[in-house]
Amino acid sequence: MRYEKGRKDQTRRRIIDAAAKRFREEGVEAVGVAGLMADAGLTHGGFYSHFPSKEHLVRETLTTVLDRRHARLEESIASGRAGVETIIANYLSRNHRDNPGTGCPLACFAGEIARRPNETRTAFTDKLKRHAELIAAHFTSGPEAEREKTAFTLLSLMSGALQLSRAVADPDLSETILAIARQSALEMVKDFTN
Template identity: 50%
Template sequence: MARYDKGHRDATRPHIIDVASAQFRERGIAAVGLAGIMSAAGLTNGAFYTHFESKEDLVRAVLLDALERREQRHKDNLENGIALETTIRDYLSPRHRDHAGTGCPTAALASEIARHPKTTRDAFTAKMSDIIALMAAQMPDGTAAERRRRAMSVYATMVGALQLSRAVSDKQLSEEILENAVKAALALANGR
């Protein structure tokens, strides 16, 4: 049996999460098997259970990791004074549409997450609430409750539009969906 350098196990778990995250977002959770993830990660199937109890455990880890990264982007934007408009335009861009594997896990996986166990949905819910709160903090004017309501509407518009833009086969229609969603999200964000 080969021995690994100290720290190999600690580095392996995040690597498996990264590989699974890209595969889940590109192809869907149900369509991705553990054997494919481990092969792409350059590991044996048996090594999986050293790091995760089950595929569902991996799904939760992927969601938390991906949503924490997205949350950190929102925090960085807020701290650096980057306008919510920039976030909206970046999210609803052709680049984001065309790269689901590195994009928003919510747009890529929300319909599947709805069918997962409560513990997975609870983890997703907590992170979504954090992201909505950060978006609300970037909203101009209004009470905290009004800004939260608008942030929910903006995020729902962004996620839904991104999903639709990916689903249609007509490139021009896809572009129109993105462009019109930017306008709608900005109007919502500004309370119009």
């Protein structure tokens, strides 16, 4: 049977989109290929015509969602400090905390990526550096190394605070973590492009 041109690419995207949501909500190890394929409206057997292994899917999903996140970051940063302040407010919000399935892959994947094979960790590292470089390029003061350090600190603060706010059982403490992180992040970007 012949399929229309582009159908395989569309199907591959459906699998990646389903994986992106499930991996962020449940974690990579908790998600099986059969359930993932069912979410994408496909049979388990079709998986291997798109990916040679689950690890390849993990890596491709990770790079895809980080590329999407990077594009949105670029768009917001182009708005100057107001765009960055909006990113901070949205990132460190109750809505983001409560919806990991559509949330930041840095906060959702970082702990698990540390236990993945080197090739997957390298892909994550490259995307993280790209995020930091984009942010660092828009700070208006200090030498390049200092701007890059601030960008990594900002990314670490935001993703770490989001992870902690999701992990604690005390709702008030969760809100406090987000509020403190928002305040600290906004202070960090005072020298950001106007």
